[in-house]
Structures are given as C-alpha cells and as structure tokens.
Amino acid sequence: MPDEINAEVIVVDDDPSVQRALNRLLMTNGFARRIFGSAKEFLSDDKPSPAAGCLVLDVEMPGLDGLELQAELQKRGFRLPIVFITGHGTVPISVEAMKQGALDFLQKPFDSRSLLDVIRKAIEQSRQRSSEERECRDLELKFLTLSTREREVFRLIVKGLLNKQIAFELGIVEKTVKVHRARVMEKMQANSLAELIRMAETLRLPPCSSAIFASPTRAGRNQI
Amino acid sequence: MRSLFMLSMLTRAVVSCILSAYICVHPAHAGQTREYKNALVLFPQESLSAPIPRAIYFAIQSEFDKSPALNVSLFAENLDLYLFPDPGDKQAINEFLGKKYANTKIDLIIPVAPPSLDFALSLRNSHFPEIPIVYCAEVAHGNGRLEHRSDVTGAAVTLDFAGTIELARTLRPGLKQVAVVAGTGATDQYLLSRFREAFKGYAGKLDLIDLTGRPLDDLLEQVSRLPESSCIVFLFMRRDGSGRLLPSWDVQKQVSQAANAPLFSLFDTALSYGCVGGRMSQLEEVARKTGEIALRVLSGESAAAIEPAVIRGNPAMFNWRELKRWGIAESTLPPGSIVRYKETSHWGEYRWVIIGALAFICLQTLLIFLLVKSLIRRKRAEEQTSMIRQELAHISRVSTVGQLGHSLAHEINQPLAAMRVNAEAAQTLLGGEPPDLEEVRAALGDIVADSKRAQEVVACIRDLVKNKPPELNPLELNRVASDAVQMVQVEAASKGAAVHLELAEDLPAVYGDHVQLQQVALNLLLNALESVTENPYPPKLVTVKTDREADGRVSLSVSDNGPGIEPVIVKHLFEPFFTTKPEGLGLGLSICRSIIEAHGGSLSADSNLEKGATFRLHLPAGPAAKPKASSGGSKDAG
Incomplete structure (x- = not known):
C-alpha cells in the first residue's frame, strides 16, 4: 500500500516456517517488510525504523521474548504499533501485552485476514500519528521563529485576553500589542484566532512539545 | 553302586601296592632277628589240592606267620598210606623222604591223622632223630587217648555223628530215613563204622538207607530217588564201589547236585561242596591249634610240657546257599548256628551307602525342584515388576507430556500457523492477474513440509503417551x-x-x-x-x-x-x-x-x-x- 509515508511491516519470529509464511503473505498483499529471527537480531539492525508501519512479534522466542522486547522498545522510545502472535497464548500474557499498549494479540494459527486487518489498522494508526507529529514539528519550527515578546503575546492571546488587557499585562501600549499580534499570526501562518488556539493546543502535545509545554494529558492511545 | 564297588577295589589295590612297596624297601625289617626253621607236615592220603589238606596247611602256615621270632618254612608231603598199604611201600616212602630231606634240616614234623603219626615216628627213628612231633588228629583214634610223650604232643578234634543226625531231625521235622554215603577207602570205612555206631541210638526212630560202597554212577542215580522224608549224611569217599580213586570233595559235590534230599556232613572244610550243614569238626581250628603248639615247640618249649589240646563243641554250621535250596529258614536253626557263604547282595553290602545316596539324590531332587519353583516364582515376580515399572514409566511420561503441554501446543501451532498463512497467501496469489504460480508452488511446498513437521510432533507426543514395551x-x-x-x-x-x-x-x-x-x-x-x-x-x-x-x-x-x-x-x-x-x-x-x-x-x-x-x-x-x-x-x- 503505497502512501505519502512509507509503511513497513517488521516481523520478529524465531520459527523459519512462520517467517517464510508471513513473508509470503505480506509480499502477496504488497507490504514492505523486514523479517527477523530474534529480538537481538532486530535490535541490532542498523536500518532506521520506518516512520509508519507495524511490528509483528512472536511471544515465545529464545533470548528476549515478545513481551520483553516490547518493554525494551518502550524504553527506547520506539513507537510503531505492536501486534503479538503466539503459539500458545495464555490470558495473563495477553492481558499484560495489551496493558503495555499492544494493538492486538493473535493466537496461532490465525486467520490471515485478521492479521492483515490488524496490520492495516496499525499502519493507519502509525501513519496518522506520523502526520500529526509532522504537523506538530512544523508548528514547533514556526513557534521557534517567534521572539520572546511575541511568544508572550501568543500565550496571552490564546488565553483569550483582549489587546488592551495584554498591553496592561505586559506594561506596553495597545498599539504595540497589535503589531506583535499581527506578527504572531503571520509567523504561525494562522488565519484566525481559532486556528491559533488550535495550534497552541497542538504545541502542548507531549510528543511535539518542548520542555516548556510538556504535558502528559493526551498521551494514552497513540503512544506506541 | 558299581562305581562305588570299583572305587573300593581300586583303593584296596593302591593300599596293597603301597604296602608291598614298603615291604620291598624294608626287607630287613621283616627278617632281621627271626630264626629260620623248617617244619614238615605229613598228610595221610590227599595232596594239597584237596580241601582238607589245603585248609590244614594254610591254617598252620598262618599261625607260623604270626611268630615275631621264627621264620618257619612249612614243607608238605602226601604219604598216600591207604593206596600203598604194604609195609614195603611204607619203607620205600620212608627212604624216599629220608633222601629227599637229607640236605634240609627239619626241625619239626607235623603228622596229620593217626596213621601219619605212626609213620612220622618211624620216619624219625630212621632219618630225623630227636626231632619233636606235633600231630593234628581226631580224638576217637586210639580210644580217646592222645599220644603224649617227651617229644610228641599235638591237637585233636572230635567227630559228632549223633549231633549231626539230631541236627538233621531238627531241620527236617518229618525225617524218617537217613541215607549214608561212604566209599570203600580206609578213611571211608573208618568213618562209616563210627557212624553206624552212633546211629544205633536211632534204631526204631530212623531208617538207614545204606548207600555205601557203590560205584559213583549208581550212587548218583540212588540219591536222586530218595524218599521225601529223608536226608543224606556224606562221610567220605576216596574210592567208590568200582574201586575208582576219587577226590572225596568232588564226589560230595556231585552227590549234592544229584540228590533230592539235603546233604549233611561232618567237616567244616566240606561245607562249601553242596553240604547243607552239620555238627562240624573244626579242622581249621585244630590246625591252627596245632600250628600254635608247633610254634611253641619250635621256640624251644618242651613237648612234654605241652598237654595235647582238644577242640570240642562242634558248632552247627550251615551253607546259606543250600539252606535256600532246601527252603530251610534261618530262623529254624538252633541258637549259635554259624551260617556261611551268605550271598551278600549289593543291597546287603552297601545298604547304607545306597540309602545314603538315594537320600542324597532325593534331597537334591527336592532342592532342585524347590529352586526351580522359586526361580519361576521369581521370574514371574520380575515380569510383574517389569510390567509395573513400564506402567509407572508410562504414567510418568504422560505426566511429562502434561508438563510440556505449553511447549507441545506451541510446537504444533507453529507449523499449523505457517500452513494456514501459506494457504491463504496462495489463495490470494491465485486471484492475481496473472497469478504468480511459481510462488503458489513454493507456498504449497512449504505447506507440505510444515504438515510433516506437525505430524512429527504429533508422532512424538503419541510415542510418549502410548504405553508400549521398550524397543x-x-x-x-x-x-x-x-x-x-x-x-x-x-x-x-x-x-x-x-x-x-x-x-x-x-x-x-x-x-x-x-x-x-x-x-x-x-x-x-x-x-x-x-x-x-x-x-x-x-x-x-x-x-x-x-x-x-x-x-x-x-x-x-x-x-x-x-x-x-x-x-x-x-x-x-x-x-x-x-x-x-x-x-x-x-x-x-x-x-x-x-x-x-x-x-x-x-x-x-x-x-x-x-x-x-x-x-x-x-x-x-x-x-x-x-x-x-x-x-x-x-x-x-x-
């Protein structure tokens, strides 16, 4: 599935048969893919992880198993959605996996369509997050072009203060506030106050926020 | 038993070999201090080949051999006095013996029976002066007076005719006739006259069948047709009615064989020649006594100092084989009877050995039986144990499979998953335009391989779960x-x-x-x-x-x-x-x-x-x- 953002499916399974089968399935359905035989092999891969895609993990593997790999990836800030496949899943394991943010937990032998559906969903999710992240990064770059005074004005604008109130707050004349406000609107490429407010909200999102705006409130679902 | 017998024979042979070897090596031991003496025994009418002279000779010899001090050589001569009764003949024999022993120093003469004593006395007078005489005789000769002079002494037996007749009556309760057998020789006649004398006491009680003085053939014919309630008393038969010279012991044997009644006799030496028994004169015993006295005289004792010995108390002696032949039970014999020639069967001789061996074999058999039985029981128990062990092993394996449930499910699900994914990929591939048949073929190949793998896992589980004997x-x-x-x-x-x-x-x-x-x-x-x-x-x-x-x-x-x-x-x-x-x-x-x-x-x-x-x-x-x-x-x- 070609797209603006290149999506890639990463499979980690120690079983050669399963590797071959998954490779064939993904190839047949047009997915770019990378297949690894173990967690170690995957972690030591030089190639940068794709912007979008999905990680298909076998639970039972010698060395680091699926769940341990999940924890390790979380530590490393890896964000692709994870789909677990298991030869003999137990409820506690699947609950643990889901708690740690797995997208799905499939029991072998699984229906290929289910797997493909989950993979597609995961890719969609990662893509969406990927584009949000890109937007966020753009806004951040724009925000960085603002001067200190302009950032102050930006903050007060989105707080809903009038120019007069801003002038009073900052101890400057109202006219100057207007100039700053026009600059902010221009630099942030905002067409309306509403858009500016939305941008401010976006900038506060933890993934793209700088230290100043860090806030965990909306983390949840999109995190890996 | 046979081997046991052989073994004892062998042992005897070995022992005698060792003994004789010892004696050979130490000849001095036997003769070092013994003095050499020569004695001459004179028999009146039979040579050493006849049973009586032979028994007497060897009895004397064995008595001589007992002496630690003397080494006595015993010479024997048959005088044949009754065949050559003429005084001239006697003289000739006298001369002959004188010449014969001219170079042999004779130290003692032992005449057997009174005629020999007479001869010995004359022989001594002519050829062997002052040589002592020790005779072996019968008491009744010389009217019960035994010769005893300064240089003559001896030993004598008694003859018990009446006792023998009485014995026959005891053994044959219905006895009516006694057939007496005797020849025409001098001794034959002498004994016959003694018998007749003794038989007088039975006049009216027993009838006498006179079978004396008959030719042998006639005699044998007569003894085979004796009345039922009769017995034979065989005295002596040196010469038959036809004048033929015969060995008495052989005649007795033939008579016994031909006879239809039991044969009694008077001498222990006659016992083995078809005689059922009798009050026996102990010829061997008197010969031994003679030998003993002779030894004393040879050792230097004066004959005068030695009273002639008399062997009395003729014992009832029997031949076991003849007792059998006539169906006489041993229990009917008078107390103190001597039974000779008892056939000792292997059983009799080796009874305890046989019983011991049989007991041993029985014990051994029993032991083997018990061992085999316990072996069988043990084997059965082992089989049972083995079965239980196998059962346990099986249970244990099943339990292991249970423990491995997680792993085994994984091992099966893995190929199953691959197969399903491959199959579904193949379906998709077939729907393509154009379908990628090469990839479909590869997918199918993988499916086959995975199905084999799954099958192997299942087979492995089946093996573990199955209860089968080890291979x-x-x-x-x-x-x-x-x-x-x-x-x-x-x-x-x-x-x-x-x-x-x-x-x-x-x-x-x-x-x-x-x-x-x-x-x-x-x-x-x-x-x-x-x-x-x-x-x-x-x-x-x-x-x-x-x-x-x-x-x-x-x-x-x-x-x-x-x-x-x-x-x-x-x-x-x-x-x-x-x-x-x-x-x-x-x-x-x-x-x-x-x-x-x-x-x-x-x-x-x-x-x-x-x-x-x-x-x-x-x-x-x-x-x-x-x-x-x-x-x-x-x-x-x-």
Whole structure:
C-alpha cells in the first residue's frame, strides 16, 4: 500500500516456517517488510525504523521474548504499533501485552485476514500519528521563529485576553500589542484566532512539545 | 553302586601296592632277628589240592606267620598210606623222604591223622632223630587217648555223628530215613563204622538207607530217588564201589547236585561242596591249634610240657546257599548256628551307602525342584515388576507430556500457523492477474513440509503417551538430546531460562529405546528448568552436553545453575517417593535410574563446583553393549 509515508511491516519470529509464511503473505498483499529471527537480531539492525508501519512479534522466542522486547522498545522510545502472535497464548500474557499498549494479540494459527486487518489498522494508526507529529514539528519550527515578546503575546492571546488587557499585562501600549499580534499570526501562518488556539493546543502535545509545554494529558492511545 | 564297588577295589589295590612297596624297601625289617626253621607236615592220603589238606596247611602256615621270632618254612608231603598199604611201600616212602630231606634240616614234623603219626615216628627213628612231633588228629583214634610223650604232643578234634543226625531231625521235622554215603577207602570205612555206631541210638526212630560202597554212577542215580522224608549224611569217599580213586570233595559235590534230599556232613572244610550243614569238626581250628603248639615247640618249649589240646563243641554250621535250596529258614536253626557263604547282595553290602545316596539324590531332587519353583516364582515376580515399572514409566511420561503441554501446543501451532498463512497467501496469489504460480508452488511446498513437521510432533507426543514395551535400537544420543531440548525450548523461554546444547562429534551409537531415553532426558531437563527458575535473577542457565568418556561409554549430562542439591539429599535423590517438590510424587528420578540401568548404564547426580547441579547418565556404546532390555521408566513425575 503505497502512501505519502512509507509503511513497513517488521516481523520478529524465531520459527523459519512462520517467517517464510508471513513473508509470503505480506509480499502477496504488497507490504514492505523486514523479517527477523530474534529480538537481538532486530535490535541490532542498523536500518532506521520506518516512520509508519507495524511490528509483528512472536511471544515465545529464545533470548528476549515478545513481551520483553516490547518493554525494551518502550524504553527506547520506539513507537510503531505492536501486534503479538503466539503459539500458545495464555490470558495473563495477553492481558499484560495489551496493558503495555499492544494493538492486538493473535493466537496461532490465525486467520490471515485478521492479521492483515490488524496490520492495516496499525499502519493507519502509525501513519496518522506520523502526520500529526509532522504537523506538530512544523508548528514547533514556526513557534521557534517567534521572539520572546511575541511568544508572550501568543500565550496571552490564546488565553483569550483582549489587546488592551495584554498591553496592561505586559506594561506596553495597545498599539504595540497589535503589531506583535499581527506578527504572531503571520509567523504561525494562522488565519484566525481559532486556528491559533488550535495550534497552541497542538504545541502542548507531549510528543511535539518542548520542555516548556510538556504535558502528559493526551498521551494514552497513540503512544506506541 | 558299581562305581562305588570299583572305587573300593581300586583303593584296596593302591593300599596293597603301597604296602608291598614298603615291604620291598624294608626287607630287613621283616627278617632281621627271626630264626629260620623248617617244619614238615605229613598228610595221610590227599595232596594239597584237596580241601582238607589245603585248609590244614594254610591254617598252620598262618599261625607260623604270626611268630615275631621264627621264620618257619612249612614243607608238605602226601604219604598216600591207604593206596600203598604194604609195609614195603611204607619203607620205600620212608627212604624216599629220608633222601629227599637229607640236605634240609627239619626241625619239626607235623603228622596229620593217626596213621601219619605212626609213620612220622618211624620216619624219625630212621632219618630225623630227636626231632619233636606235633600231630593234628581226631580224638576217637586210639580210644580217646592222645599220644603224649617227651617229644610228641599235638591237637585233636572230635567227630559228632549223633549231633549231626539230631541236627538233621531238627531241620527236617518229618525225617524218617537217613541215607549214608561212604566209599570203600580206609578213611571211608573208618568213618562209616563210627557212624553206624552212633546211629544205633536211632534204631526204631530212623531208617538207614545204606548207600555205601557203590560205584559213583549208581550212587548218583540212588540219591536222586530218595524218599521225601529223608536226608543224606556224606562221610567220605576216596574210592567208590568200582574201586575208582576219587577226590572225596568232588564226589560230595556231585552227590549234592544229584540228590533230592539235603546233604549233611561232618567237616567244616566240606561245607562249601553242596553240604547243607552239620555238627562240624573244626579242622581249621585244630590246625591252627596245632600250628600254635608247633610254634611253641619250635621256640624251644618242651613237648612234654605241652598237654595235647582238644577242640570240642562242634558248632552247627550251615551253607546259606543250600539252606535256600532246601527252603530251610534261618530262623529254624538252633541258637549259635554259624551260617556261611551268605550271598551278600549289593543291597546287603552297601545298604547304607545306597540309602545314603538315594537320600542324597532325593534331597537334591527336592532342592532342585524347590529352586526351580522359586526361580519361576521369581521370574514371574520380575515380569510383574517389569510390567509395573513400564506402567509407572508410562504414567510418568504422560505426566511429562502434561508438563510440556505449553511447549507441545506451541510446537504444533507453529507449523499449523505457517500452513494456514501459506494457504491463504496462495489463495490470494491465485486471484492475481496473472497469478504468480511459481510462488503458489513454493507456498504449497512449504505447506507440505510444515504438515510433516506437525505430524512429527504429533508422532512424538503419541510415542510418549502410548504405553508400549521398550524397543531396543541403535540410536544417537545427540539426537535424543537435541529432540528433548527442542521440546522444552518454549517451556524454558516462558521461565526466562536459556538451554544450551553442546553436542560431541562422532559419538558412537548406543542401544536403547528412543522414547525411554528421551523421557529421561526430558525429565532431567524439566527438573533443571524448575531448579533454575528458583534463581531470583538471570542468568537462568541449563546446559545439555553429550560426551565420549575415557572408558568408551557415552554420556549425557544436564547441568543447571540453580540452587543445587543439598548434600544430605544426594543419596536419597533416586529413591522412590523421595521428592522436594510439594506437588511431586518422587518417582521421576527413580524411574529415570531404572530406565538407564535397564539399558546397562548408570545415572548419577553431583553438585557443581560453583553453582547448581549436574545429572549425568552413562550408557555403553555400540552394538556390543546391547542391554538386557525390559523395564520402562519415565522421567519426571517428581
């Protein structure tokens, strides 16, 4: 599935048969893919992880198993959605996996369509997050072009203060506030106050926020 | 019995050989201090070939041989006095003997019977002056007066005619006739006259059948037709009615054989020639007595000082064979009877040996029977034990399969998943435009391979679960090890443990049952995994290693880095029902050991130097090490 953002499916399974089968399935359905035989092999891969895609993990593997790999990836800030496949899943394991943010937990032998559906969903999710992240990064770059005074004005604008109130707050004349406000609107490429407010909200999102705006409130679902 | 008899013969032969060898080597011992003497025994009418002279001669000789001081040579002469009664003939014999012994110093003359004594006296006068005479005679001769002079003495027997007739009456209660047999010779007639005298006492009680003075043929004819209630008294028959000279003992024998009535006689020497018995004159006894007196005289004692001895009390003597022949029971014999020539059967002679041997054989048979019985019982018990062991092994295996449920499901689901994914990919591929048939073919190939793999796993589980008797085949221990490791891999991963496999190259094959050995390996592995999970922190390591030992055996060891085995426990490890696990039965290791021992190998446990424990099994290598088989055993269950 070609797209603006290149999506890639990463499979980690120690079983050669399963590797071959998954490779064939993904190839047949047009997915770019990378297949690894173990967690170690995957972690030591030089190639940068794709912007979008999905990680298909076998639970039972010698060395680091699926769940341990999940924890390790979380530590490393890896964000692709994870789909677990298991030869003999137990409820506690699947609950643990889901708690740690797995997208799905499939029991072998699984229906290929289910797997493909989950993979597609995961890719969609990662893509969406990927584009949000890109937007966020753009806004951040724009925000960085603002001067200190302009950032102050930006903050007060989105707080809903009038120019007069801003002038009073900052101890400057109202006219100057207007100039700053026009600059902010221009630099942030905002067409309306509403858009500016939305941008401010976006900038506060933890993934793209700088230290100043860090806030965990909306983390949840999109995190890996 | 025969061999026993032979053995005793052989022993006798050996002993006599040794004795004679001893005597040969020490000849001086026998004759060193003995003085040499010569004695001459004179028989009146028969030579040494006849039983009476022979018995007398040897009795005297044996008496002489007893002397420690004298070495007496005994010469014997038959005077044939009754065949040559003419005085001129006697003189000729006298002269002949005088010349014959001219160069032999005769120290003593022993005349047998009164005529010989007369002859001896004359012989002494003419040729052997002053030589003492010791005679051997019969009391009645000379009217019961025995010759006793300064240089003549001797010994005599009594004849008991009446006693013999009385004995015949006792043994034959209906006895009416007595047939008397005697020849026409001088002795024959002498004895006959004595008999007739004695028989007078039975006038009216018994009839006498006179069979004296008949030719032999006639005699034999007569004795075969005697009345039923009769018996024969055989006196002596040197010459028959036809004037033929005969050996009396042989005639007696022929008469006895021809007779239809039992034959009684008067001399113990006649007993063996068809005589049933009689009040016997003990000729041998009197001869011995004669010899004894002769020895005293030879030793220098004066004959005058030695009273002539009389052997009385003629005992009732019987011939056992004749008693049998005439159906006379031994119980009817008078007390103190002597029964001779008893046929000693092997039974009689070796009774206790036979009884002993039979008892021994019986005991032995019984023992063998008991042993065989206990052997059978033991074998049955062993079979039962083997069955129970196999059953236990099976239960243990099933329990192992239960423990491995997780792993086994994984092992089956893995190929199943691959197959399904491949199949569905192939379906998609076939729907393509154009369909990628090459890839479809590859997918199908993978499906076939995966289905085989799944089948193998199922077969393996089936083997473990199935209860079948062990089968011995050559197999690779490496394969056993790697299969077992493969089966617990998932189990290990789920416990966060790592299993390392170190296989020795070029390992010789072992003989064994694949399922059972795999069971042992699995058991040891699962125990090791359980042990390492007690480690609070990684690494949790289990190492499976195969090796070739210096002694040619092959080994498989499973070591872990768990908490190890407490020293107090080690010796109990392989005991049945010993367990350290709360839910364990304590059978796993005991079953493992029984399996390995049934394979001719050994299983041991040791604590590692650093940490953990190592279980090691040794098996003999190669086809030469074919084990005894039997038993089953499974692992785990512990």
